[in-house]
Amino acid sequence: MANSLLELEEVQKDYRIRNFGRVIRTSKALNKLSFKVEKGQIFGFLGPNGAGKTTAIKCITGILKCDSGTISIDGENIENNVFENKNKIGFLPEQVGLYGSLTAQQTLEFYGGFYSLSESIIEERGGKLLDLLGLSNSLVKTVREYSLGMRKRLALATALLHEPEILILDEPTSGLDPRGVKALRTLLLDLNEKGLTIIFSSHILSEVQELCTDVGIINNGKMIRQGPISKIRETVEKTAIKLSLRVNIFGKKDEKILNENKDISILENKELGKHKKIILKLKEDLIPWVTNKLVENGTKIFSIEPHNTTLEDVFLTETEGDDDV
């Protein structure tokens, strides 16, 4: 069986709070995190704030060292050959920090200097990337004069300069205007078509849904769900779906009857002109029971419509109980 391009196995990471060098407190960031990313995937890394996405990305890119567990690329533990494995990764951090006094070309020359690239290759590839990312008109400006979006694009150029096998992006669209987001999306799809594997974390779930082939949902440092988006949606739908009802009345008695069943929860109850709109969360096989009960109670049902499960629904369901989303 072929190895996954990237695999994390039971990765643990604690942050240590120090005072005068002595560890006074530890805080768990990754708790036996495991997941796999196959070659050619666009992998969306989802999770609420503080779930451990950035920590996981920092461990993969070698910015942080994990306490235990293994991270492998092409089946080889990255610790065994850090140099080779880091050559396979391109990274765009969420907070892009570039040296303000350099121009775009000088920035590429600086970061390109850490790979086995000749000056002519840096110049040639750099020129193409700057052109592709819409920075070729700003070559004489220093980075200090760049907007946040331009800086992100330049940082992306530095991440792509050495033609990595995996591109890791931490919240790449934050700070970009809609045009920038669209351009980035097009670029990523284009790069993926050419064989680049992409991992990115984002809070904009619609974007992940649109772009990713696979997602992983992380919460409290642990992977709670991973797979193709369609499969995850199916799995979640088996557990619960959303049902929208339009009825003439929905009184306390109806509410009480439905609340008696623990597998049903009322998400919304609001007036809609002459009718009432009720949104329920329930298992699919409970729909006949609900309609029967309501009809028995004298309620007229004008429409009944199951909701399509979005990635946001999956995300909210999977990370339920965590308010900091």
Next chain:
Amino acid sequence: MMFKDKAIKQWKSNYTWQPLLIAISIILLIAISHKVHWEITTETDPLSVWNDRKVTELDNKTTINYSNENLLNKTITFKGVLEIFPYTNTSIGTLEESNGTFDKIDGLVYSEDSYSKCMINLNGMRILVNGSLEGKFYESEVVTVEATLIERSFNYERNNANIDLKSQIWEAEIDDIALADEKDYYFFGVETIIFALGLYFSLKRVSNLNEQIKFAKHIALFEFKRGFKTPRMIVLGLIFFVFIVGMGMLLGQLQNSSNSILGTMTTKGSIIQLSYFTFMIGSMVAIGISVDTFHKERQENTMDLLLARPINRETIVLGKALGLTMVVGIPVFIAQIIGLYFMVTEGNMPPIGSMFAFLFFGQIMIFTMVTFQLCLAISARSGSSVVIYGLSAWLLFALVWTLAVITIATVIGVDINGENFENDPDYQKFASRMGLLNPGVIYQMVVGLFTNRTISVDLEGVPGWLALLSVILWPIMCLRMATWLFKREMRG
């Protein structure tokens, strides 16, 4: 069992540096055998023998002898630090003045015969040398002296009475005195070779060493280009340039005249003093330039992009340290050369070795101060902390060190009472040893060391080799500490 397991784990985790650790262990064994060699072949504590000496003064007879009767006519090889008292018109007076004078410490009566001889003080012990040592040996050199205890008879007058003196005196010929460095160099040479081999095999174990060297150079050049043209560097650079060059000129002039603050300067003293001024101003610039590194990068998030590259953390620290050293070191080097030029043209030429040490170890000193500041910059939590730590370190090392030494001396009970306490050998020894904790003092010591022809000298209580070892160890330790702190960040 727990300890053994931990030790084995620690050993395995240091795979890269295992050859160097083995080499250092062997060097320690050689250093012990070096010490044992001198202890076995020589008497390394002449003072203990000297303290056995008794002076008995009766009515018309004075006797100077040793309690241990077996010592008489015995030849012993002593090893110690040399101080020479030549018997000349200026040291013991003219023949008219000194003839027939009894000196209790020297244990003899001066006569015409004395003028061709000299008395040496070897760690407190007096040995009469039959000949002049002028131009052959110098003060503070560590020597071995093969001396024989001989009983001599003299006559001298005391209160108009004729006194017979029977004195046991340690005597040696000029050929019986030798510098201790020959054997020292043999040991030091072997130790250096073993260290070099350990380092070589350790570096061979560093994965992708060639690439890492290339990256260190890449970062160093980047830091140099970035740092050299900052307004801060231009201002500080101009100040220290004028200061070092001006001081060089002044110290040269003071060799032929005097000044109410600095007094008169000897040629050797001038270059040591110039090294102090170079440290004072060079360390300030080194600290000032290194303040922003790491801390500011962390604040501006420039570090993450760098850390995601295939570069070791050690390489990043080394590259930055080298780059910042170049930023400060190159202008300092130019200022030093011009300062030296003026010092030599206005005064006299110091020994070539000391000029080499002044320039070469000046760069090592700047590298040390840069890496020292990097340790502070990596571990500090805020920008103001980095500045405060750096400024405090500079104040301590460059300005208030003497006060700090006096304070510590008071606390631990070293006698600092009296007007000339700073000339007291015990205080000097304490202050010199404390100086090993200050890169600036070590820099001066090493420049002072190279005004001598050998490293087997005593620098007021600190052996020359120890000063040399310290000047090498300081930057290595600071660099190691900085990389350790930086790597600790990676562990989170």
